[in-house]
Amino acid sequence: MxxxxxxxxxxxxxxxxxxxxxxxxxxxxxxxxxxxxxxxxxxxxxxxxxxxxxxxxxxxxxxxxxxxxxxxxxxxxxxxxxxxxxxxxxxxxxDRSSEATHLVCVPRTFVYSGADLRFPVVHALSMASRVRVTGMTETRGTIYALMGDGPAMIAEHLRPLAEAASHDAVAVAAMFLQTPYLWGGRSGFGIDCSGLVQMALAMTGKPAPRDSDQQASGLGQAIDPVQHGLRRGDLVFWKGHVGFLEDPHTLLHASGGTMSVTREPLKAAIERIAKLYGHPTGYRRP
Missing domain, CATH: 2.30.30.40 (SH3 Domains)
Known part of the structure; x- marks a missing residue:
């Protein structure tokens, strides 16, 4: 069966x-x-x-x-x-005890032991982490989001879940420039090519599959670069790799070549990657 x-x-x-x-x-x-x-x-x-x-x-x-x-x-x-x-x-x-109210909207941020940037850091959180905010307070002109009794975060680093998402996935992806490449990574501390695509789209309210083969087969619609042209936000796929176009000539991606999120001319990227993995296998418009 x-x-x-x-x-x-x-x-x-x-x-x-x-x-x-x-x-x-x-x-x-x-x-x-x-x-x-x-x-x-x-x-x-x-x-x-x-x-x-x-x-x-x-x-x-x-x-x-x-x-x-x-x-x-x-x-x-x-x-x-x-x-x-x-x-x-x-x-x-x-345990799933209470509903989150806010989302981290910067690549990385700290959780402090209290509402003061001089206080010890409890831990660091990545973009898209979900937290429950119970109140706000101000310390020396900085607004802090309170998470129960004690822990606090910089309020500007959070976005209410109910608030409208960003509309530009490429701008979100660009926030990760120079973030280390990490196989399987999906955070502001280390990210891979498909993780970057999934993260950036998620922050614009668009769900996406996790892996590049899943994205290549069902994310958005397939396009022909000659017939449809290329534009900002389009995705370029290779076997096992994917990246955003910042514009028709610039690729933004988590690269195993530089071991970081980087931008490079699309033509140069195609020539470089072809030596190891062949030419692009497809283009899609999310």
Missing amino acids: TETLDRRLHAYRPDLADIRLREKVSAGRYTQGMAAEVAVPLAKLHPKPDPDCAIDTEALFGETLQVFDRRDGWAWVQLDADGYVGYLREEALG
């Missing part, structure tokens, strides 16, 4: 599967996911419960998910935002 389903987007193993897949896959038993959220600044999502295997992606603070299994310090989960399935350390999880 088992269909061939993408394991990145469907929670199933021989012994256990998401109850929603009962009619599609065979498993020892089926279970309904339990709601939880990420309680650490970044949680690495692995394809198997092994800290030595490469990560597939990352989950951000406050991100919600479904938990299907907990065993030996690992949790088998599916992220609510993009449906990605994998394993993260169990200590990264917290």
Whole structure:
């Protein structure tokens, strides 16, 4: 009975599967996911419960998910935002106790122990992390967002979830220039090519798949660069890589060549990448 389903987007193993897949896959038993959220600044999502295997992606603070299994310090989960399935350390999880009110809208920011930039830093959060703000206060002319009793953040680094999103994904992506490249990275501390595309689009209110092959097959519409022309915001795909166009001649991407988010002339990028991975496989307009 088992269909061939993408394991990145469907929670199933021989012994256990998401109850929603009962009619599609065979498993020892089926279970309904339990709601939880990420309680650490970044949680690495692995394809198997092994800290030595490469990560597939990352989950951000406050991100919600479904938990299907907990065993030996690992949790088998599916992220609510993009449906990605994998394993993260169990200590990264917290109960979904209260709804977030704000979103981090800068690449990186700090959580202080109190409403003062001189106070100790509790931890740092990436863009798109979700927090619950309970009030505002001012210290020496700076407005701080309070998160319960104690922790505080710079209010200008947050955006209410109900507030209209940015309309320019490329401008969001450009905020990450010089951010280190990280395979599987999806944050302001390290990001990969498809993570940059997903992050930038998410901050404009447009959901996107996580991986470049998923984006190449179903994100927006395919375009012909000759027939339709190229413009700001279009995506250029190679096998295993993707980048934004800042304009018809400039590529903005998380590059394994420079190991950072960078911009370079599109023509030069095509020539450079062709030596290793061939020419572009497609162009899409989100």
